[in-house]
Amino acid sequence: MFPKCWNFIIISVLLSLQLVDGQPFDYPTANLSTTWINSVSANHSVDFTDRSKVRAILLRGTFGPRYACGFFCNGTCDSYLFAIFIVQTNSVSYIVMPSSGFPQVVWSANRNNPVKINATLQLTSGGDLVLRDTDGTLVWSTNTTGRSVVGLNLTEEGNLVLFDMNNLVVWQSFDHPTDALVPGQKLASGQKLTASVSITNSTEGGLFSMFVNNEGLFAAVKANPPQIYYQQLVDNTKANKESSYAKFQNGSLALYIHSSEPRDPDSVITLPPISSAQYMKLGSDGHLRLYEWADGWKEVFDILTGYLGDCNYPTVCGENGICSNGQCSCPRSVNASMNYFTQINGRHPNLGCSEITPLNCNASRYHNFLELEDMTYFTFNADITSTNMDSCKQACLGNCSCKAAIFRYGSNSSNGDCYLPAQIFSLMNNEQGKTHYNSSVFMKVQITPNASAPAKTSPKGTPSLVILGYAIAAFILFAVLIGLTICIIRKKRLAREVEEGDLDNVPGMPTRFPFEDLKVATANFSKKLGEGGFGSVFEGSLRDGTKVAVKCLDGIGQVKKSFLAEVESIGSIHHVNLVRLVGFCAEKSHRLLVYEFMSNGSLEKWIYRQGQEIVLDWKCRRKIVLDIAKGLTYLHEDCRQKIIHLDIKPQNILLDDKFNAKLSDFGLSKLIDRDQSQVVTTMRGTPGYLAPEWLSAVITEKVDVYSFGVVVLEILCGRKIVDRSEPEERMHLLSLFKQKAEEGKLMDMIDQYSEDMQSNREDVVKMMHVAAWCLQSDHASRPSMSVVVKVLEGVMDAETNLDYGFERPSISSTSISQVGSEEVTALIPSVLSGPR
Ligand SMILES: *[C@@H]1O[C@H](CO)[C@@H](O)[C@H](O)[C@H]1NC(C)=O
Ligand SMILES: *[C@@H]1O[C@H](CO)[C@@H](O)[C@H](O)[C@H]1NC(C)=O
Ligand SMILES: *[C@@H]1O[C@H](CO)[C@@H](O)[C@H](O)[C@H]1NC(C)=O
Ligand SMILES: *[C@@H]1O[C@H](CO)[C@@H](O)[C@H](O)[C@H]1NC(C)=O
Ligand SMILES: *[C@@H]1O[C@H](CO)[C@@H](O)[C@H](O)[C@H]1NC(C)=O
Ligand SMILES: *[C@@H]1O[C@H](CO)[C@@H](O)[C@H](O)[C@H]1NC(C)=O
Numbered sequence: 001m002f003p004k005c006w007n008f009i010i011i012s013v014l015l016s017l018q019l020v021d022g023q024p025f026d027y028p029t030a031n032l033s034t035t036w037i038n039s040v041s042a043n044h045s046v047d048f049t050d051r052s053k054v055r056a057i058l059l060r061g062t063f064g065p066r067y068a069c070g071f072f073c074n075g076t077c078d079s080y081l082f083a084i085f086i087v088q089t090n091s092v093s094y095i096v097m098p099s100s101g102f103p104q105v106v107w108s109a110n111r112n113n114p115v116k117i118n119a120t121l122q123l124t125s126g127g128d129l130v131l132r133d134t135d136g137t138l139v140w141s142t143n144t145t146g147r148s149v150v151g152l153n154l155t156e157e158g159n160l161v162l163f164d165m166n167n168l169v170v171w172q173s174f175d176h177p178t179d180a181l182v183p184g185q186k187l188a189s190g191q192k193l194t195a196s197v198s199i200t201n202s203t204e205g206g207l208f209s210m211f212v213n214n215e216g217l218f219a220a221v222k223a224n225p226p227q228i229y230y231q232q233l234v235d236n237t238k239a240n241k242e243s244s245y246a247k248f249q250n251g252s253l254a255l256y257i258h259s260s261e262p263r264d265p266d267s268v269i270t271l272p273p274i275s276s277a278q279y280m281k282l283g284s285d286g287h288l289r290l291y292e293w294a295d296g297w298k299e300v301f302d303i304l305t306g307y308l309g310d311c312n313y314p315t316v317c318g319e320n321g322i323c324s325n326g327q328c329s330c331p332r333s334v335n336a337s338m339n340y341f342t343q344i345n346g347r348h349p350n351l352g353c354s355e356i357t358p359l360n361c362n363a364s365r366y367h368n369f370l371e372l373e374d375m376t377y378f379t380f381n382a383d384i385t386s387t388n389m390d391s392c393k394q395a396c397l398g399n400c401s402c403k404a405a406i407f408r409y410g411s412n413s414s415n416g417d418c419y420l421p422a423q424i425f426s427l428m429n430n431e432q433g434k435t436h437y438n439s440s441v442f443m444k445v446q447i448t449p450n451a452s453a454p455a456k457t458s459p460k461g462t463p464s465l466v467i468l469g470y471a472i473a474a475f476i477l478f479a480v481l482i483g484l485t486i487c488i489i490r491k492k493r494l495a496r497e498v499e500e501g502d503l504d505n506v507p508g509m510p511t512r513f514p515f516e517d518l519k520v521a522t523a524n525f526s527k528k529l530g531e532g533g534f535g536s537v538f539e540g541s542l543r544d545g546t547k548v549a550v551k552c553l554d555g556i557g558q559v560k561k562s563f564l565a566e567v568e569s570i571g572s573i574h575h576v577n578l579v580r581l582v583g584f585c586a587e588k589s590h591r592l593l594v595y596e597f598m599s600n601g602s603l604e605k606w607i608y609r610q611g612q613e614i615v616l617d618w619k620c621r622r623k624i625v626l627d628i629a630k631g632l633t634y635l636h637e638d639c640r641q642k643i644i645h646l647d648i649k650p651q652n653i654l655l656d657d658k659f660n661a662k663l664s665d666f667g668l669s670k671l672i673d674r675d676q677s678q679v680v681t682t683m684r685g686t687p688g689y690l691a692p693e694w695l696s697a698v699i700t701e702k703v704d705v706y707s708f709g710v711v712v713l714e715i716l717c718g719r720k721i722v723d724r725s726e727p728e729e730r731m732h733l734l735s736l737f738k739q740k741a742e743e744g745k746l747m748d749m750i751d752q753y754s755e756d757m758q759s760n761r762e763d764v765v766k767m768m769h770v771a772a773w774c775l776q777s778d779h780a781s782r783p784s785m786s787v788v789v790k791v792l793e794g795v796m797d798a799e800t801n802l803d804y805g806f807e808r809p810s811i812s813s814t815s816i817s818q819v820g821s822e823e824v825t826a827l828i829p830s831v832l833s834g835p836r
């Protein structure tokens with residue numbers, strides 16, 4: 001032992017690690033009748049340089065980041081938690097590195113009731129785990145007396161378990177999560193993560209919580225009723241399971257709402273894969289952050305921000321504050337001389353705004369509204385639907401607890417929805433093109449009886465004038481400098497540098513690759529996988545060996561800011577049926593997108609009989625159709641910003657090694673559009689898959705439903721929509737479909753090369769009816785994608801009163817379409833994909 005110990009000390013010194021007193025241990029379990037005292041002389045007591053201390057009583061494993069449980073304190077250390085934390089250990093299981101490998105608390109028993117020095121933790125002879133403070137008062141207990149507990153086990157996954165004779169779990173810390181999750185842990189329905197009050201106060205009084213129910217995963221801010229600021233919905237049409245849960249696993253936070261392991265999750269939030277140790281924690285600011293050990297703990301991903309954006313966090317600018325590009329301000333009327341709100345703290349605008357004259361329900365006669373146009377709120381829970389703006393405001397005036405009337409509408413402001421929250425957190429601008437609605441916020445304010453406004457200027461008016469003065473001066477100086485700079489550096493180059501400087505990797509967003517790297521990764525763009533409407537796709541392989549598909553976008557070298565904005569928004573969209581964007585490149589005129597690699601290529605390869613040996617069976621085809629439908633439902637209905645794909649066709653549907661189908665190229669139409677045109681003048685999409693309304697009416701997500709119908713038909717019939725190798729009367733699949741439907745001989749159309757398809761004739765024909773429904777000429781008669789999913793899953797019947805007079809839009813790339821403004825977000829086309 002002695003030489004070994006010396007040996008170790010030498011190694012430690014070499015590694016500049018500090019050895020801490022205490023004996024080697026790997027004590028992951030304990031027997032009944034054991035007592036631990038929170039004393040300075042306790043075994044395995046380590047003081048860290050960030051002023052935190054641990055007294056580990058159990059520790060599992062040797063070497064590297066490891067779970068331990070015991071007493072923990074930070075700062076003044078007059079109070080302690082009984083906690084599970086991750087610490088660094090060496091090969092003989094000392095806790096090491098008190099100067100950098102700070103303990104990370106992932107669970108605690110008594111966050112609301114910390115204990116003092118000399119407190120005791122006891123595993124009683126009756127099998128109860130009991131925490132008592134120094135004076136003997138009971139602080140916490142597992143209440144497991146009489147439940148045949150025989151021991152305590154800190155598992156490999158960081159779960160503290162009381163088990164019985166048969167090694168069955170009687171009680172476990174995983175069932176009582178605090179504000180963190182570790183890999184392998186589930187957040188089940190009925191449980192929730194609750195944020196701490198602040199970084200320094202671990203009391204469970206934070207405003208934020210996360211929970212799972214049979215509709216999905218939610219994050220909410222405390223209010224009456226709670227206001228949801230994040231939701232990952234899973235359609236809840238299927239039979240409910242007893243317990244839904246979200247599971248933190250390698251590379252994802254997976255939602256098992258209707259399905260259970262080992263089946264595929266209903267939805268996943270993609271995370272960076274685990275390379276050493278990870279945990280995620282719901283912060284006191286409402287962010288869910290992922291941390292990883294890499295010679296120190298680092299935040300590696302801000303899980304919800306990619307989806308939400310910074311301004312969607314309820315307290316980003318405090319109560320009543322307005323968040324705009326990360327800056328906070330107070331609501332103001334257009335009349336700058338009259339203010340109803342003032343900053344709570346002039347130096348910290350993010351702490352929010354208070355009413356200058358507080359609302360008084362006894363004087364509701366003097367309630368009025370401060371109108372904020374084009375303003376929106378992170379949540380919208382309509383109290384009144386299909387109403388007009390005035391009724392919405394009246395409803396708010398009539399209810400004293402209403403703090404604001406929030407009105408959302410489409411094109412017609414006399415028909416919208418009204419939300420009357422009793423508490424207002426941060427507001428944000430309703431950015432054009434980011435939402436598919438208009439929104440106005442009317443803040444209820446108290447006016448003084450003898451004047452129309454309570455205050456002429458804000459009490460802190462003077463400092464803000466001074467600040468304004470400085471701002472103007474600074475602005476002028478800045479402008480002069482810019483002017484000079486332009487003289488020195490050529491304008492174009494400057495623009496490029498500003499662009500590239502600005503847009504460095506945003507954490508949690510797709511990786512930005514230098515062009516050179518992608519050139520190397522694709523061996524100078526040598527292996528072409530295919531060609532789409534936006535450019536060519538090449539196979540590549542990143543430094544770490546990950547295979548990727550690199551898409552070179554043609555003709556958008558000028559797209560700058562909007563390219564990054566779109567990449568950010570595409571990169572934040574995660575769904576099992578959507579191809580994941582891994583990264584991008586925007587350098588000089590190069591614009592490339594890096595996608596996950598899909599080993600089975602595009603659907604095109606698999607559904608047309610082209611002499612290939614493998615013919616997909618019915619089960620596989622049905623699954624592919626359902627996958628496409630789910631991906632589209634997500635784009636149309638579940639994304640914060642509705643996305644119309646506009647180019648659904650087999651080439652854009654990719655298959656992974658298990659034949660799971662994923663949509664690619666979504667969001668791209670928008671990317672191209674933003675930059676190039678102001679008005680919609682050309683059709684976009686691919687001839688054959690274009691809905692008839694491209695020639696006339698408003699373009700809605702129903703154009704995707706139509707294209708989906710075409711694809712389904714192709715999958716079932718095993719042929720292209722237009723097949724010039726067929727005799728004239730069979731060349732156009734839709735005409736044939738119409739004819740066979742009228743003759744009642746749809747079965748003739750089923751892929752003749754697949755016996756399996758033939759033996760499932762009835763089901764196939766059923767699906768043909770769904771396709772026919774999607775192909776209705778009148779876009780309003782087509783089902784929404786979520787309805788299609790329901791029908792495919794058998795929880796709903798398809799419409800039977802169908803019109804088989806399918807109209808084919810004439811194929812001319814110069815057609816002009818007039819597009820209305822209603823509810824159209826992902827538009828403004830320019831290019832037609834090449835016909836196949
Ligand atoms: C618990 O008891 C068992 C059998 O009595 C013994 O083998 C084991 O070493 C004990 N464990 C600890 C951690 O004391
Ligand atoms: C330290 O550990 C030893 C062996 O596990 C145990 O006998 C002793 O009671 C412990 N000391 C304290 C203060 O907990
Ligand atoms: C201890 O508190 C300090 C600030 O008070 C903080 O920076 C540090 O991360 C905390 N340490 C742990 C292990 O929580
Ligand atoms: C804790 O207990 C030890 C030994 O019983 C005693 O010496 C010490 O003063 C106690 N500390 C406190 C803070 O009560
Ligand atoms: C144990 O029981 C007490 C009293 O019934 C209760 O207050 C406490 O929350 C329970 N503890 C746990 C961990 O469930
Ligand atoms: C403790 O948990 C580990 C898994 O981490 C398991 O392998 C072991 O069997 C458990 N020990 C007891 C005594 O239950």
Ligand SMILES: *[C@@H]1O[C@H](CO)[C@@H](O)[C@H](O)[C@H]1NC(C)=O
Pocket residue numbers: 197201202203205
């Ligand atoms: C922590 O927050 C709680 C709730 O807000 C408060 O009661 C408590 O005093 C705070 N503790 C510290 C140490 O600041």
Ligand SMILES: *[C@@H]1O[C@H](CO)[C@@H](O)[C@H](O)[C@H]1NC(C)=O
Pocket residue numbers: 250251273274275
């Ligand atoms: C997590 O998955 C990645 C690949 O996706 C793999 O390289 C890594 O080893 C896995 N980590 C663990 C801890 O299993």
Ligand SMILES: *[C@@H]1O[C@H](CO)[C@@H](O)[C@H](O)[C@H]1NC(C)=O
Pocket residue numbers: 333334335338371
């Ligand atoms: C702004 O001021 C004008 C007169 O200067 C007044 O008529 C109008 O009502 C004011 N608007 C608000 C929102 O206070």
Ligand SMILES: *[C@@H]1O[C@H](CO)[C@@H](O)[C@H](O)[C@H]1NC(C)=O
Pocket residue numbers: 360361362
């Ligand atoms: C409103 O009136 C009630 C009774 O008339 C009184 O108790 C209360 O204090 C008043 N509230 C305010 C804010 O003035």
Ligand SMILES: *[C@@H]1O[C@H](CO)[C@@H](O)[C@H](O)[C@H]1NC(C)=O
Pocket residue numbers: 412413414415
């Ligand atoms: C707006 O909707 C209202 C009520 O639904 C209707 O009466 C009115 O004609 C519509 N206005 C326009 C411009 O469509």
Ligand SMILES: *[C@@H]1O[C@H](CO)[C@@H](O)[C@H](O)[C@H]1NC(C)=O
Pocket residue numbers: 399400401402420421422
């Ligand atoms: C007033 O508004 C609150 C909160 O929005 C709501 O709970 C309450 O039911 C409303 N009261 C009436 C009478 O509508």
